[in-house]
Amino acid sequence: MTATKPAARIPALTGAMLIGAQDVHGEHGEVRGVDPRTGQALEPAYGLGGTPEVERATRLAQQAFPVYRATTPEARAAFLDSAAGNIEALGDVLVGRVVAESGIPEARVRGELARTTNQLRLFAATVRAGDWLGARLDTPDPTRAPLPKPDLRQRKIPLGPVAVFAASNFPLAFSVAGGDTASALAAGAPVVVKAHSSHPGTSELVGRAVRAAVAEHGLPEGTFSLLFGAGRELGTALVQDPRIAAVGFTGSRSGGLALVEAAARRAVPIPVYAEMSSVNPVVLLPGALAEKGVALGAEYIASVTTGAGQLCTSPGLVFAVDADAAATDSFLAAATAAVRQAPAAAMLTAGIARAYREGVDRLSARPGVTAAAEGGTDESIDACGRVGLYVTDGATFLADESLRDEIFGATSLVVRVRDLDQLREILDGLEGQLTATVHAAESDHPAAATLLPTLELLAGRVLFGGWPTGVEVGHAVVHGGPFPATSAPATTSVGTRAIERFLRPVSYQNVPDALLPSELRADNPLGIRRRVDGEPGRI
Amino acid sequence: MTATKPAARIPALTGAMLIGAQDVHGEHGEVRGVDPRTGQALEPAYGLGGTPEVERATRLAQQAFPVYRATTPEARAAFLDSAAGNIEALGDVLVGRVVAESGIPEARVRGELARTTNQLRLFAATVRAGDWLGARLDTPDPTRAPLPKPDLRQRKIPLGPVAVFAASNFPLAFSVAGGDTASALAAGAPVVVKAHSSHPGTSELVGRAVRAAVAEHGLPEGTFSLLFGAGRELGTALVQDPRIAAVGFTGSRSGGLALVEAAARRAVPIPVYAEMSSVNPVVLLPGALAEKGVALGAEYIASVTTGAGQLCTSPGLVFAVDADAAATDSFLAAATAAVRQAPAAAMLTAGIARAYREGVDRLSARPGVTAAAEGGTDESIDACGRVGLYVTDGATFLADESLRDEIFGATSLVVRVRDLDQLREILDGLEGQLTATVHAAESDHPAAATLLPTLELLAGRVLFGGWPTGVEVGHAVVHGGPFPATSAPATTSVGTRAIERFLRPVSYQNVPDALLPSELRADNPLGIRRRVDGEPGRI
Structure with missing residues (x-):
């Protein structure tokens, strides 16, 4: 620095x-x-x-x-x-x-x-x-x-x-003077x-x-x-x-x-x-896998490793619809290569690093789950977090509820999903999420259109393409979602x-103008927008 | 009919x-x-x-x-x-x-x-x-x-x-096809x-x-x-x-x-x-009592007896600031006369009528609480509710928490309050309410101005003059308020x-126009008002 x-x-x-x-x-x-x-x-x-x-x-x-x-x-x-x-x-x-x-x-x-x-x-x-x-x-x-x-x-x-x-x-953005x-x-x-x-x-x-x-x-x-x-x-x-x-x-x-x-x-x-809590599911549809599986593999791991995987929106689960096994293989090969090149990173605390290793150990011990790749280690780092990539199939995922759990850190699980029906069954079984993402080529748009209503019921933010890490602070963003992503989905x-979240409405009936709060007075001294008889924009 | x-x-x-x-x-x-x-x-x-x-x-x-x-x-x-x-x-x-x-x-x-x-x-x-x-x-x-x-x-x-x-x-308005x-x-x-x-x-x-x-x-x-x-x-x-x-x-x-x-x-x-639950406190300031105590007494009982007192917004507690005892006496005399003329009414169910009588019995047995008047009875009515008016003083009210409880039915308690300081102490001890009302003559406006911030923290709707029964269905009304008036004060x-109450926001990131819900599409086919970069009213 x-x-x-x-x-x-x-x-x-x-x-x-x-x-x-x-x-x-x-x-x-x-x-x-x-x-x-x-x-x-x-x-x-x-x-x-x-x-x-x-x-x-x-x-x-x-x-x-x-x-x-x-x-x-x-x-x-x-x-x-x-x-x-x-x-x-x-x-x-x-x-x-x-x-x-x-x-x-x-x-x-x-x-x-x-x-x-x-x-x-x-x-x-x-x-x-x-x-x-x-x-x-x-x-x-x-x-x-x-x-x-x-x-x-x-x-x-x-x-x-x-x-x-x-x-x-987020020692600054979600902390003492955060959001x-x-x-x-x-x-x-x-x-x-x-x-x-x-x-x-x-x-x-x-x-x-x-x-x-x-x-x-x-x-x-x-x-x-x-x-x-x-x-x-x-x-x-x-x-x-x-x-x-x-x-x-x-x-x-x-x-x-x-x-x-x-x-x-x-x-x-x-x-x-x-x-x-959120595992931020990402769906890869067949056309997207075929068209840009290799690029997606690299982008995926870049998102997983951001912040050493310690972001609320880290993509913990990827569902690859396995219509063309070769395309999924290419995606996985690229992701695997990226993981192998990923250096170890310091996690936020020794306790978080310990909990992370325990989570990874639990995941790797599940039957039907294969370790695809591990990132580098660095013994000089005290709270060291090693990147990890695991793979399973849709049937295993459906049968093992523990695979839906969040692992806070840079480990993610790719699920090879048989078809759209199995994908739908999987999505219906997920808990509420902060984000849900779908990657779709032009040829996938009909399938994506049928998925979007499911994804919007699942999450507070629905992404088309891209990766969920990175939350834009603006007017149209939602960083929230159904339980357990948040305790207050609205x-x-x-x-x-x-x-x-910190406001409630109060109604004033027949209060004389001079006693009203200034934002409600006849002359609108604050010059704010007010809704009159239901119509906005009038004074 | x-x-x-x-x-x-x-x-x-x-x-x-x-x-x-x-x-x-x-x-x-x-x-x-x-x-x-x-x-x-x-x-x-x-x-x-x-x-x-x-x-x-x-x-x-x-x-x-x-x-x-x-x-x-x-x-x-x-x-x-x-x-x-x-x-x-x-x-x-x-x-x-x-x-x-x-x-x-x-x-x-x-x-x-x-x-x-x-x-x-x-x-x-x-x-x-x-x-x-x-x-x-x-x-x-x-x-x-x-x-x-x-x-x-x-x-x-x-x-x-x-x-x-x-x-x-409300068998219609708060029922099968109610609000x-x-x-x-x-x-x-x-x-x-x-x-x-x-x-x-x-x-x-x-x-x-x-x-x-x-x-x-x-x-x-x-x-x-x-x-x-x-x-x-x-x-x-x-x-x-x-x-x-x-x-x-x-x-x-x-x-x-x-x-x-x-x-x-x-x-x-x-x-x-x-x-x-709500007892809907009403404050009568000295000027209002002096200026129109008699009219207030009659209006009060008209509100108490509306719907046989079985309205969420029925005024169960009236705080008369006793600066001029004669003015308060006139108010009470008018209210007492109105109660004596009030006929018995059928309550909604026999169970509600029984609970009402028990509530009235409990109130009338409290030390320091005096029965001012009772309305008529009618033995031909099965679930009969008799109007009741009780009086106490501020010190008694402060010492007896049970006097804050709602009695569902046409009984109300007038509290003769020593001064504004005692009134403030009383208001600070009340639970959340659907409504809070203040009656103030011109001379009371300075006092009313200092009370309004307290009343707006206490209730969902603050009335100046008038009585809380009767809820206008519109855009600016609030029928809600702090706990226990409601479980969701916002x-x-x-x-x-x-x-x-039944909606939550969802954010869509980089979703192609054709796949967006129609209200968010570029051409705004629904013609609704949308907020663009925080500014309302633009398309």
Whole structure:
């Protein structure tokens, strides 16, 4: 990486939690970042919080809520822009720390940093545009018989303070100031983040950048807090805290479901938006295999090995419709060659690498599953992940439910599927997914057309060609999908629709103009788009 | 009621469930409608279904789903219009049966009938307009570096077959073809209704009208089914059936929470949209009491006694800010006089009348609670409900949590509140509500302005003046609110937004135009409004 001297304004790491404006050193044990390439523990140690720190943070968030939610769209957007700018200003210091704590190559980290700041700015623009307010006005009719028609106006308000659980695999984009935090802050909700223990230094740097923006804009300190905690104790306390109104989470299925259960047990249950588990099936139709099987093989492994396979959208299952065995063989030969050339990579943590090896061992031991190729190893890497490619057939896949399980890492399974009927049977048996992809040549279009309705019921994002890794942050993206891909299939955790998760509509009946929230007043002082009697675009 | 001879096309009641196109006589016991005015059982007997009938109905719904969800907006809207027309054509036969099974006065039943058919037509218009599809197009950029920007398009699709639980208190508008059914069908979801056992004849009549529309439009028979079942067995089986994708419910808190729990226990959890419990607090500020206390007293009791108090939005708690004791006294005197003149009314069922009397007995036995007045009684009415008015003070209310409980029926509690500080303490301790109302004279506006942020966090609909009973079906209404008013505070069960409960967004990446769903194609053949790169209104 580029060796640039950190600017003076970049704070030194302290190992503290950020609870409102205070630095708080937790006393419930400690954790350090570990360089997964070397296994070396990094300075400083981070003190872990417990229930008292959860309460302190959520109390501040509760106090901040009435003030923060009443900010104008412009004020809120300016705050988000400042947060983006402050994170950007961390520059090489931040990039270096992410690389050290995650083993993610520098180029990818720089891309993720840009994505993170762009995402904050996209939400700033979204807040300014005001469509998220969902403003609706129904014209009254005092003369209507038998009952006058009331003046009804509707807007959306934030649910309340939001708890965000940072993910391990995107130390920036799905972490302290990632999509969940950005969309919750955009909605007008104070945020309490539980940092991921695998990148505490990254979390502190980004947390301080957000906190600085809170201070610059004169917002209540409780608008943002950052906690560290081990195991599930602090997280459970956070979800069960009565001041928390919603939860954003990206991580494992077991972790997500534990939070869903904890939220359901509350006196007042709250929504948990958990993005969990997905194997991201890819269908290769016969024409595509025949036309470009070799190219597909190489592209496939490039997607599998991206991020050492630790992406939510990594293609874990490929269904090759085996109409022409030679074409499938060519695809597999190309994929096999690519795997053999794939170097070993550092995984995010030693624990993830261990779980990965166990998953691969389980897969390779299944009857009817053949190892096609393995990538290189590198004993100098501590949390080493070796690329793997396995092959089976449709009948074996249908008979063995364990083959549908996600292996978090760069191993993927190719299933040679007899025909479209067997493919359909297989797809009908899959769980909900973040993505589903089909590769089709022109000659495959009739078959693809019959598959698309199945794929759209299976996943939140349907791809035609290409590979599922890489999630575009925009207006039309869905990063979500049926259970267990997420706990809330009607939502997305990426893209501008993510703000909707933290809002609810309120209707105002016959409220005098001067007392209405400004977005609903007759003169529309915010100049936002409003729906009048069901018709959009009118004032 | 008007004695009109039923037209020939009106079917005779058979006592059957309607499972797709089949009439099925249940063999798990039977139930009859009962006239709550006389206690007399009505013909015919309705055979109750069990798990086999649930499975039969949900299998048909599952088969219908791919065909029904693929209908064009116009075809689906025409079907909803026909359902409305068929229900309307039942005319006096339907009105007479509702009156007989519910004891609801004829004028109210006619109003509810108009509301029900208008609601179906409103959803037909909503489906035609197409905004519910949430179509979004993000323009691709193949030249972008380092990675090309993909072509992403988004639309909403229905979740799958929906189970609807009919309510007791609106035999038409929240029942077989009520808001849940109308919005689910509008979303493209087949519907399996569990009828409410208190009005089986009404349910059969309406069910046959909907089924006739299914047949007229050549839709798959499983688009609509109607089941009868006692207790919670059939309902639990319905919610836990793997083919059901979402649930709409209006009823008691215990009933709703049982369904929420059953849904959470599924292998694949599904959303339950339960509208449950609300006491609908009304705040009377000092200026309003001084200016029009007498009128408010009369209006209050008119609202309390509407529908024999059996409306979700019945005002069960009134907080009179006691700045001028004489003004509060005038309000109470007027309310007391109105109660004394209020006749007894038939409640919906003998069971509801019994639960009501028990609730009133519990309330009247609480220390510090005084009976202000009782309405008339009528021993000739079987399920008789007597109007009741009780009074307490703020300190007593704060000390006794049981006073916050809903009593389903025409009894309401006035709380004399010391001042605005005590009012705020009281409001902060209330559970989530469907509605919250404030009465304020001009002089009260500063106080009202400080209360509105509290009220909007408390309820789904905030009223200024007026009384909460009467829910306008339109675009800007919210019939929902924080738990326990509903299990899903971000939704509404009334109004055009209700359709959103049964939809989820799907994103399509680089799908060729010919294979895209028509709402996302380049030439926009449906002519719907679409959002392009975040900007609405462009094609």
